[in-house]
Each structure stands twice: as C-alpha cells, then as structure tokens.
Amino acid sequence: MLYRKFGKTNEKVSALGFGCMRFPIIDGKSNQINEEEAIKQIRYAIDNGVNYIDTAYPYHEGMSEIVTGKALKDGYREKVFLATKLPSWLIKSREDMDKYLNEQLKKLDTEYIDFYLVHTLTKNLWSSLKEHDIFDFLDxxxxxxxxxxxxxxxxxELPLFKEIVDAYNWEFCQIQYNFMDENYQAGKEGLKYASDKGLGVAIMEPLRGGSLAGNVPDDIQEVWNKADTKRTPAEWALKFLWNQPEVSVxxxxxxxxxxxxxxIKTANDTHENSLTQKEEELIDEAKNIYLNRMVVNCTDCKYCMPCPAGVNIPRNFEVLNGASMYNNVEHFKWIYNNFVGGKEKALNCVECGKCEKACPQHIKIIDNLKRTTELFE
Ligand SMILES: NC(=O)c1ccc[n+]([C@@H]2O[C@H](COP(=O)([O-])OP(=O)(O)OC[C@H]3O[C@@H](n4cnc5c(N)ncnc54)[C@H](OP(=O)(O)O)[C@@H]3O)[C@@H](O)[C@H]2O)c1
Known part of the structure; x- marks a missing residue:
C-alpha cells in the first residue's frame, strides 16, 4: 500500500480508505448488515495495508458504527485511523454535540476517534452549527x-466551501470528487484551495457511487478500449484521483x-503525477462523452429559481441527466425518491412558465419536468 501525508494532521494515511456506508446487507435491508462478511472484508483490507476507516452516525440506519466497532476488535483498532462524523442535522443545542459524540464512542466501543468530521456541511447546517457554538465543541x-x-x-457550493475552510483551524476535510465532478460542489478548485491551506483531503464518491464503474455505456467502454494499457473503468476513475498530489485518501x-x-491493487500501483498525457486525454474524452449523454443542458445557474410551486428545477434535471449519462434509471430513481424533497419534486410543477422566461439556456423546463415525473414517479 502507498501512504500519503494527511495535511496538518501529519499522519500517514493509506491511499485507499474503507468507506463503511455500503456494507453487504441481508434481504435488501439497509440496517441488516451481513456482519460476518463485512467484518471479514474490513479486516482483509486492513491486513493489506488500508489504515483509514470511514463511518458515520446515519450509515446503515445507525448500524454501521456498531459493526465497524466489532470489526476493529482483536487488535485491529490499533492498526487504523478511525473516522466518524457528527450528525449535524440532528444538532439543536451545544449539549447535543457532546451527546452524539459520546453515543458514537460507545457504539464504536473506542475511547477516542482519530478523525472526527462535522458531517455534510451545507449553508443552512453551517449557520445553525455556528449558532450552537460548534467551534467551542471542536476545541x-x-x-x-x-x-x-x-x-x-x-x-x-464552492464559495461556501472556501468560507468554511477559512473559518476554523481544520486539519482535514472530505469532499465529493471524481473525474465527472471537477466543477461540482468543492470540485478541483476546492481540492487545491484546501490542500494549499494545509488540510488533508479525503475523497468520497470516487466512482460517483459506482456509476463510473457499473453499467458503463458502450461509447464510454470504447474509449477505455483504446488505451495502450488495458484497465477497468474503476481503475481509470481511481487513477485519475491518485494522480493528483492534493488528494490524500x-x-x-x-x-x-x-x-x-x-x-487495493490500483492503490498500490498509482503514484502522484503518474498518468501520461495520452491517458489524461482519454479520461477527458470519456468525460465529454458522459456530458454529451445529458438530456437537459442545465448549467445549474439557478436563474429559474425560486419556483413559485417550490420545485427544485436544477436538482430534478441533475437526477434526470444522471439516469441517462450513467445508464442507470433504477439508481437515479432511488436518488430521486430519497434525496429530492417532497415539495421539490418535478410533479409539483403547475406549468406557470415563469422559469422558462428566466432560463438563459432556453430549456423547455415544463416538458422536461414532465419527462422527469414520467421516468421517476
Ligand atoms: N460525508 C459524506 O457526506 C459522505 C457521502 C457519501 C459517501 N461518504 C463516504 O465516502 C465513502 C466512499 O463513497 P462511495 O461509497 O460513494 O464510493 P464509490 O467508490 O463512489 O462507490 C462505491 C460503489 O462503487 C462500486 N465499486 C467500488 N469498487 C469497484 C470496482 N473496483 N469495480 C466496480 N465497482 C466498484 C460498488 O458499487 P456496487 O455495490 O453497485 O457494485 C460500490 O458500492 C462512503 O462509503 C462513505 O464512507 C461520505
């Protein structure tokens, strides 16, 4: 395994970390983890050099921390850095922060957490946490x-990311990043910004939740087939990340x-700045083909917002585009049902047309919201 310095923490973390959000489950039930299998898998990864284990309060409906704690028995806890996260959306007071951390220590059956993250910061959560004295808690x-x-x-979005990076003496952060998300959320600019300020950067969703590796469309596979060195789509996506010195784990x-x-094999093989120019061009080509598979040319400028009926127009198009780009209607139907708020869903469109007048791309928003409803509802 290759190891990288984790920013100001000065710890050496494995290039590959184990995310404990997608354990094997029984009967399709998220809270019924196949413990034996999950424990075997985590320990196997640790035996092969992985030393960063990432869980969080809500994963597997609260069961991930418990199973992770069990996996780290028998001497495994001492071999790893354990990361978990404050469930920021549940915090209603300063006392809540201690309450959840203490509960997490119990569930993980450990005396300390190596890397503790304030989970999933967004604009609203950030201002609420500041009101409840998050900095005092962290100190x-x-x-x-x-x-x-x-x-x-x-x-x-990126401006908020920079604001948060500058607001406290953070030692590390975790961002969604992969070759399709260079300009999404924190993105490449955020990665560099955080790294320049000395933060270690952990990457989540490196395969866009699996979309870049499973159900790969034929036109994308043809690009990968052109490479001199044959690699799987997952290898290409991971190599894109480890090629960048700012990426820690x-x-x-x-x-x-x-x-x-x-x-593990890909992590062992990939050094910083090791992709050739030709290989980087291939990744760009694959990225452009994915982008061309978008059905709605929405740039997320938000000129169409706010919608009088409460529909989150760019969010609906992001999910609609995902289904077509990544050739996976089922997965994006699940995202639509679980991560697009009730009021925000396309079916609430009342066809007033206010959005279409404002859209600089002249998108037929009403028709495309209908299309979204037909596909996902
Ligand atoms: N802080 C946050 O807000 C937040 C949010 C999201 C994630 N995370 C953390 O970040 C971790 C990583 O994110 P992620 O789980 O979304 O990562 P990901 O690597 O983008 O997606 C994981 C999925 O990719 C597929 N996969 C992995 N390796 C593969 C390979 N070699 N070949 C083919 N398919 C492969 C599997 O899909 P199938 O099971 O479909 O085969 C796997 O479930 C999470 O586990 C979690 O710990 C944090």
Whole structure:
C-alpha cells in the first residue's frame, strides 16, 4: 500500500480508505448488515495495508458504527485511523454535540476517534452549527482527548466551501470528487484551495457511487478500449484521483471481495503525477462523452429559481441527466425518491412558465419536468 501525508494532521494515511456506508446487507435491508462478511472484508483490507476507516452516525440506519466497532476488535483498532462524523442535522443545542459524540464512542466501543468530521456541511447546517457554538465543541473534544483531529465533510457550493475552510483551524476535510465532478460542489478548485491551506483531503464518491464503474455505456467502454494499457473503468476513475498530489485518501464503499482486491491493487500501483498525457486525454474524452449523454443542458445557474410551486428545477434535471449519462434509471430513481424533497419534486410543477422566461439556456423546463415525473414517479 502507498501512504500519503494527511495535511496538518501529519499522519500517514493509506491511499485507499474503507468507506463503511455500503456494507453487504441481508434481504435488501439497509440496517441488516451481513456482519460476518463485512467484518471479514474490513479486516482483509486492513491486513493489506488500508489504515483509514470511514463511518458515520446515519450509515446503515445507525448500524454501521456498531459493526465497524466489532470489526476493529482483536487488535485491529490499533492498526487504523478511525473516522466518524457528527450528525449535524440532528444538532439543536451545544449539549447535543457532546451527546452524539459520546453515543458514537460507545457504539464504536473506542475511547477516542482519530478523525472526527462535522458531517455534510451545507449553508443552512453551517449557520445553525455556528449558532450552537460548534467551534467551542471542536476545541473541547480535542483538548479532552475524545478526538485527535477535526475536519468536515461538504456538500454545497464552492464559495461556501472556501468560507468554511477559512473559518476554523481544520486539519482535514472530505469532499465529493471524481473525474465527472471537477466543477461540482468543492470540485478541483476546492481540492487545491484546501490542500494549499494545509488540510488533508479525503475523497468520497470516487466512482460517483459506482456509476463510473457499473453499467458503463458502450461509447464510454470504447474509449477505455483504446488505451495502450488495458484497465477497468474503476481503475481509470481511481487513477485519475491518485494522480493528483492534493488528494490524500480515496474512500471507497466496498462490499465485494473482487472490488476490494482490485482497488487495493490500483492503490498500490498509482503514484502522484503518474498518468501520461495520452491517458489524461482519454479520461477527458470519456468525460465529454458522459456530458454529451445529458438530456437537459442545465448549467445549474439557478436563474429559474425560486419556483413559485417550490420545485427544485436544477436538482430534478441533475437526477434526470444522471439516469441517462450513467445508464442507470433504477439508481437515479432511488436518488430521486430519497434525496429530492417532497415539495421539490418535478410533479409539483403547475406549468406557470415563469422559469422558462428566466432560463438563459432556453430549456423547455415544463416538458422536461414532465419527462422527469414520467421516468421517476
Ligand atoms: N460525508 C459524506 O457526506 C459522505 C457521502 C457519501 C459517501 N461518504 C463516504 O465516502 C465513502 C466512499 O463513497 P462511495 O461509497 O460513494 O464510493 P464509490 O467508490 O463512489 O462507490 C462505491 C460503489 O462503487 C462500486 N465499486 C467500488 N469498487 C469497484 C470496482 N473496483 N469495480 C466496480 N465497482 C466498484 C460498488 O458499487 P456496487 O455495490 O453497485 O457494485 C460500490 O458500492 C462512503 O462509503 C462513505 O464512507 C461520505
């Protein structure tokens, strides 16, 4: 395994980290983890050099931390850095922060967390946490030893990312990043910004939740087939990340031994700045083909917003585009049902047309919202 310095923490983390959000489950039930299998997989990864284990309060409906704690028995806890996250959306007071951290320590059956993140920061959560004195909490938990290093994970836009990076002496952060998301959320600019300020950067969704590796469209596969060195789509996506010196650890939510072996092998093989220009061009070509598969040319400028009926127009188009770009209607139907708010869904469109007048791309918004409803509802 190759190891990288994790920003100001000065710890050496494995290039590949184990994400505990996608454990093998029984009967399709997210809270029924196949414990035996999950524990075997985590320990196998650790035995092969992985030293960063990433879980969080809500994963597997609260069960991920418990199973992760069990996996780290028998001497495994001492071999790894354990990361978990404050469930920021549940925080209603300063006391809540201590309450959840103490509960997490119990669930993980550990005396301390190596890397504690404020989970999934967005504009609203950030302002609410500041009101509840988050900085005092972060200072306290490092001082009293419950946590070694503090950071945050992020799901909003670049200006807010920079604001948060500059607001506290964070040691690391976690961002969504892959070759399709260079200009999405924190993106490449955010990666460089955080790294320049000395933060270690953990990457989540390196395969866009698996979309860049499964159901790969034929036109994309043809691009990968042109390479001199044959690699799987997952290898290309991971190599894109490890090629970048600003990336510290790439987290993958693995639940299949073949994937674990493949990702460990790719991590072992990939040094910083090791892709050739020709290989980088191939990745760009694949990216452009994915972008051409978009059905709605929405740039997320938000000129169409706010919608009088409450529909989140860009969000609906993002999910509609995802289904077509990544050749996976089922997955994006699940995202639509679980991550697009009730009021925000396309079916609430009242066809007033206010949005179409404002759209600089002249998108037929009403028709495309109907299309979204037909596909997902
Ligand atoms: N802080 C946050 O807000 C946040 C949000 C998201 C994730 N995370 C963390 O980041 C971790 C990584 O994100 P992620 O799980 O979305 O990572 P990901 O690597 O983008 O997606 C994981 C999925 O990719 C597929 N996969 C992995 N390796 C593969 C391979 N070699 N070949 C083919 N398919 C492969 C598997 O899909 P199939 O199971 O379909 O085969 C796997 O479930 C999570 O587990 C979690 O710990 C944090």
């Amino acid at each position: 306290t938990i490092v001082k009293d030893g419950r946590v070694k290093h503090v950071g945050f994970s992020f799901h909003d 790439v987290l993958s939510g693995m639940n299949d031994m073949n994937h674990i072996n493949e990702n």
